[in-house]
Structures are given as C-alpha cells and as structure tokens.
Amino acid sequence: MGGAETFLMKINRSLPSSYRMDFIVSTNEGVYEEEVKKLGGRIFRIPLRTSSPIKSYKALKKIVSDHHYDYVLKLCDTPIGYFDLLACKKGGATHLCVRSCNASSQDSFLRKTINNILRKPFNRIATTKIAPSSLAGEYTFGKNEDFHLLHNGLALEQYRFNKEERERVRKEWNIENTFVIGHIGRFSHQKNHDYLLDIFEEVRKEKNARLMLIGEGELLYDIKERVQHYKDEVIFCGLQKNIPSLLSAMDLFVFPSFYEGMPNTVIEAQANGLPCLISDTITKEVLLTDLIEMVSIEESPSLWKDKIKMNRERERTHYVEELKEKGYDIEDVVKTFISLIFEEEL
Structure with a gap:
C-alpha cells in the first residue's frame, strides 16, 4: 500500500471500461490483489530482479510476448529500470512508458555509478516519461531531460x-x-x-x-x-x-x-x-x-x-x-494519463 501502488490503483479505479490495467509484480499477495481482479485485471508474478535478474528478464519478456501487450508502464526511481523496459521491448511492446516514483534513494556508490551509466540508454528506450513532481522527474531522468508532469490525483x-x-x-x-x-x-x-x-x-x-x-x-x-x-x-x-x-x-x-x-x-x-x-x-x-x-x-x-x-x-x-x-481531481488526472500513455483524448 505504498505511494506507487496507491497511485496506480487510483488510476485503475477511474479508468473507463474500455481500458484495463494488468500488473506484473515480484511479491506475494498484496493489499490490492482482490480489488484488481474485481476490476477485471490480471496479476502476473515474476522473480525479483535483484535476486534473479536473468529469470526476471525472461519472465517479463515472455508475459509481454504471450499476451501481446503494446503498452507497458514501468514504475521506478532510477535508470536500473532500463532492463525491464528492454525485456518488454524484446517481448513486442511498442510503447514503453516510465513513471518516476521518488526524488532520491539510498543507493550505494556502485549503484549510483551504474545508474549514471544507464541513464542515456534508459531515456532513449522510454517512449513516454512521467513524474509526479519536477524533483522526482529530474532525479530519475536527469535535469536536462524532458518529461511530463502527472499529478497524484485523488477522489x-x-x-x-x-x-x-x-x-x-x-x-x-x-x-x-x-x-x-x-x-x-x-x-x-x-x-x-x-x-x-x-x-x-x-x-x-x-x-x-x-x-x-x-x-x-x-x-x-x-x-x-x-x-x-x-x-x-x-x-x-x-x-x-x-x-x-x-x-x-x-x-x-x-x-x-x-x-x-x-x-x-x-x-x-x-x-x-x-x-x-x-x-x-x-x-x-x-x-x-x-x-x-x-x-x-x-x-x-x-x-x-x-x-x-x-x-x-x-x-x-x-x-x-x-x-x-489545481488539477488534483482524479477524473482530470485520468484524462491526462490516457492522453500521455495511449495518445488518445477522452
């Protein structure tokens, strides 16, 4: 029930019936699991990337390929998410969207170095970049990189x-x-x-x-x-x-x-x-x-x-x-979300 999960569920509850949100996770049953299913969504589980990076990559690629997903939204703090986007691209997804989730993290020197190396290919592979604030966007994508602001809306x-x-x-x-x-x-x-x-x-x-x-x-x-x-x-x-x-x-x-x-x-x-x-x-x-x-x-x-x-x-x-x-009503945010992800207007 963290901020990223809450954000997605607020969007999910308010999406028009012609849209559906499925989830790929690396955890056991979560707080929102039954609600996701009631809303018509599917939940796929893959190995945790930090524990089994190759198995995680292959599982992610297979899910996207088997179910013919064109649109993928990755939630992450840092450019290490590049590998998940690459797996989705290899699986056939054409729209690789990223939403920044935080404005800092507790990464080690090694992790920070890896993130700096990955930032260019990460930004290059992402087709749509979203952040809840300027600080979060700059942290994930870089200060000179373009991204879209999407409010954390509420009902x-x-x-x-x-x-x-x-x-x-x-x-x-x-x-x-x-x-x-x-x-x-x-x-x-x-x-x-x-x-x-x-x-x-x-x-x-x-x-x-x-x-x-x-x-x-x-x-x-x-x-x-x-x-x-x-x-x-x-x-x-x-x-x-x-x-x-x-x-x-x-x-x-x-x-x-x-x-x-x-x-x-x-x-x-x-x-x-x-x-x-x-x-x-x-x-x-x-x-x-x-x-x-x-x-x-x-x-x-x-x-x-x-x-x-x-x-x-x-x-x-x-x-x-x-x-x-100020644009924080969830109905307005969902309209913006759909226009950014699907390039469609409600």
Whole structure:
C-alpha cells in the first residue's frame, strides 16, 4: 500500500471500461490483489530482479510476448529500470512508458555509478516519461531531460473533513480529549520515524497527546521497541483503508521524510483540511494550500514541538475546491494519463 501502488490503483479505479490495467509484480499477495481482479485485471508474478535478474528478464519478456501487450508502464526511481523496459521491448511492446516514483534513494556508490551509466540508454528506450513532481522527474531522468508532469490525483470528495467520522474514530481508538499527531507511511529509513519520535517525545512532556502511526514496514519492530516506556501514547494502526476518516480524527499531520517524490499522504491531508508540518527536503510542489509549513530536519525536535504548539488552535475548513482548481481531481488526472500513455483524448 505504498505511494506507487496507491497511485496506480487510483488510476485503475477511474479508468473507463474500455481500458484495463494488468500488473506484473515480484511479491506475494498484496493489499490490492482482490480489488484488481474485481476490476477485471490480471496479476502476473515474476522473480525479483535483484535476486534473479536473468529469470526476471525472461519472465517479463515472455508475459509481454504471450499476451501481446503494446503498452507497458514501468514504475521506478532510477535508470536500473532500463532492463525491464528492454525485456518488454524484446517481448513486442511498442510503447514503453516510465513513471518516476521518488526524488532520491539510498543507493550505494556502485549503484549510483551504474545508474549514471544507464541513464542515456534508459531515456532513449522510454517512449513516454512521467513524474509526479519536477524533483522526482529530474532525479530519475536527469535535469536536462524532458518529461511530463502527472499529478497524484485523488477522489477529492471522499477526503472532505467529516466531524461525525472524527468523533467515531476518536472514540474507537480511545483518543478522545487528546491532541492527535498523525503520520501515514511505510516504516522505512526514508520516512524518518526515529526523528518523528524525537519530536513526539518533546510534545508529550507538555501536552496530553497521542501519536497515530499508519503503515507497516521493515522498521516497525524497532520503532515499537523504542516506545515501550510510553507505548500507550503511540497508536500503531497497521495498514488502513479508511484514510479519510483517520485524517479527520487527527489534529496535525507531521511528515519529516528525508526525501519524497510527491507524497500522496500530504495531498490527502490537505484535501481533508488537516494542517501539516513537513520536512523542507520534500518537493515544494506539494505546497498546494496554506495548510503546510516546512521545517528542516536539521533543526532540533524542540523547534518542531514549538511549531506544533502554534498549530493547535487552527480551525478545520474544506480545501477540496482549491485542489480541484489545481488539477488534483482524479477524473482530470485520468484524462491526462490516457492522453500521455495511449495518445488518445477522452
């Protein structure tokens, strides 16, 4: 249920019936699997490229060839995706599209060198290049390379602030009469949960507050271990599908990531009218409303705590119309998606 998967599913749900999206993955059954099947899509599994590169290449080529796919969309951060595009081309695909997913990564020196070598052939083989922000596009394709911006759109009406849902969720999670700081994201280095806990430790010294964490990931156990002495104040929600309701239950969204391409969750929070405190390393294109304040993660957690105190009394209002005007409604994004990928107009 990461950002890339969520983006694809938002598109998939809103595609006209004359289009279908199938998926090639290297994982076991995922969160969206049953929904993909209900929408008429097929799911193919291939070996993980990093573990079995030759088997992965052959399997990808065979799927594209056997099922006569003309259009392929590859989601990736770096030019290492070239090999998947090459496999698809050898399998007969004529339209090789790429969507950038991030604005940085934790690659080693060797991986960075390989990416730099592959960038030219990667850009040459891709017929359509898409990114959610300028920062993400430049990171994946290069600063002097042309690409198309495609917003991380939402079914905006679903994200309107709902007072009844706020009260219901707060009662369900036993967070009534508390100040709730929220975060949605995979428990990984990129999301910087350790620093988020540093901030919350400052807040809890002064206020009756709760930290609501939504997501799973490889660092979940480490984070749970760290909060053992105040575990009742940190709520681990796991993966959740009722994100609009959970956003309504929060009082402030705090997002101190090291890097992001164009974070879905920050857009969702703005649609809900939820004030956001985010790191200044995130692309400035996420500043869609006056709800966001950026702070450096080089600053002390106590400074973030002071900023949180300043946001405590903010009244919740709707921002759906503002985001619609800026092109973030999913129906408009799907029209752009179809025109970029299929070169057709709805």
